[in-house]
Amino acid sequence: MAADKIDYNIVFPDAGTSERHWQRTKEPVVILLGWAGCKDKLLSKYSSIYNKQGCVTIRYTAPLKTVFISESFGYKELRSTALRLLEILYGYEVENCPIFFHLFSNGGFMLYRYIIDMLHNDKQFSSLCVVGAVVDSAPGSGNVLGALRALTATLGPNISPVLKYVLLALFAVTVFLLRIVLYPLTKFIHKNHYDAVRDKPPVWPHLYLYSRADQIIRHSDIEFFIEEVKKKNVPVDSYDFISSPHVGHFRDFPEQYTLKCRCFLVACMEGFKMAETKKRQHVESQ
Structure with missing residues (x-):
C-alpha cells in the first residue's frame, strides 16, 4: 500500500451468508484492533468468528513504535491512524x-480511545452508527511491570540481549517518569487512554473479556474500569476466564470465547x- 496509507486487511462475506444471518438488515462491519506485536495471521483467526457470521471485517494492528514510544512520550500519532481507519468505511461504501x-x-x-474521540467530536463521522464493542484483556493503567512484560514478549528472542535491556531500561524510566511521577501534570497535556475513556465513555454496549491470571494487564484495573463506566450508565457485561493468559482466552477456550462474542454481537x-x-x-407518525 502507499506510504501515506495504513496497512489493513478487509474481508467481505458472501451474500448468502450475510442474508442468512442478517435477513434484510445491513450486515455489521467489525473492526478488529490488534495488540502490540500482533501478527495478522493471528488476528485473522478472530476475524473468522465474524466472517462466518456474515460480517464485513477490517483488521489493523498499530506499529510497535507507535504504541510503546509515541504514546509514552505523549505524541498523539494514533489520532491520525484513527482518522484513516474511519475513512476506510467511506472508501468501501460501508459507512x-x-x-x-x-x-x-x-x-x-x-x-480505540482516539476513534471514540473522533466519533464524539468530529462532524464528519456523526452519521456512523456503532452498535457495540468487545474488549479483550484491556484496559490497564500505571502498571510498569506489566508494560515491561508486554514489551519483552513483543521484542522476541532474536534481539541482542544488550540492546533488549537498554530498550527496556529506557522504556521503564520513561513510563515511570511521564506516566506515574509527572502524570498529575502531564495529564493536562495528554491524558492516558485509561482515564480518557473512563471519564468520557461511549454510550454503546461493551463486553469485557479478561482473566485474573493475566500477567500484563491487572484484572483489578479492568474491574475498576468496568464499575466506573457503569456509574455513567454505559451498558457493560464482562467475563473472567480465570486461568487464561494475556490475550490467550480464545486459544484456551475457543468455543466459549466464540459463543460469547457472537451472542453479544x-x-x-x-x-x-x-x-x-x-x-x-x-x-412516519409526523
Whole structure:
C-alpha cells in the first residue's frame, strides 16, 4: 500500500451468508484492533468468528513504535491512524452499516480511545452508527511491570540481549517518569487512554473479556474500569476466564470465547434494529 496509507486487511462475506444471518438488515462491519506485536495471521483467526457470521471485517494492528514510544512520550500519532481507519468505511461504501469493534490489550485500546474521540467530536463521522464493542484483556493503567512484560514478549528472542535491556531500561524510566511521577501534570497535556475513556465513555454496549491470571494487564484495573463506566450508565457485561493468559482466552477456550462474542454481537444488533424501527415509526407518525 502507499506510504501515506495504513496497512489493513478487509474481508467481505458472501451474500448468502450475510442474508442468512442478517435477513434484510445491513450486515455489521467489525473492526478488529490488534495488540502490540500482533501478527495478522493471528488476528485473522478472530476475524473468522465474524466472517462466518456474515460480517464485513477490517483488521489493523498499530506499529510497535507507535504504541510503546509515541504514546509514552505523549505524541498523539494514533489520532491520525484513527482518522484513516474511519475513512476506510467511506472508501468501501460501508459507512451506513452498523459498526462493531473488537480490540485487544492496551495496544488496541489506545487506538480505540482516539476513534471514540473522533466519533464524539468530529462532524464528519456523526452519521456512523456503532452498535457495540468487545474488549479483550484491556484496559490497564500505571502498571510498569506489566508494560515491561508486554514489551519483552513483543521484542522476541532474536534481539541482542544488550540492546533488549537498554530498550527496556529506557522504556521503564520513561513510563515511570511521564506516566506515574509527572502524570498529575502531564495529564493536562495528554491524558492516558485509561482515564480518557473512563471519564468520557461511549454510550454503546461493551463486553469485557479478561482473566485474573493475566500477567500484563491487572484484572483489578479492568474491574475498576468496568464499575466506573457503569456509574455513567454505559451498558457493560464482562467475563473472567480465570486461568487464561494475556490475550490467550480464545486459544484456551475457543468455543466459549466464540459463543460469547457472537451472542453479544447478535444482542447489539437486536438493539440496533429496535432503535431503527422506533426511528421509522417516529418519522412516519409526523
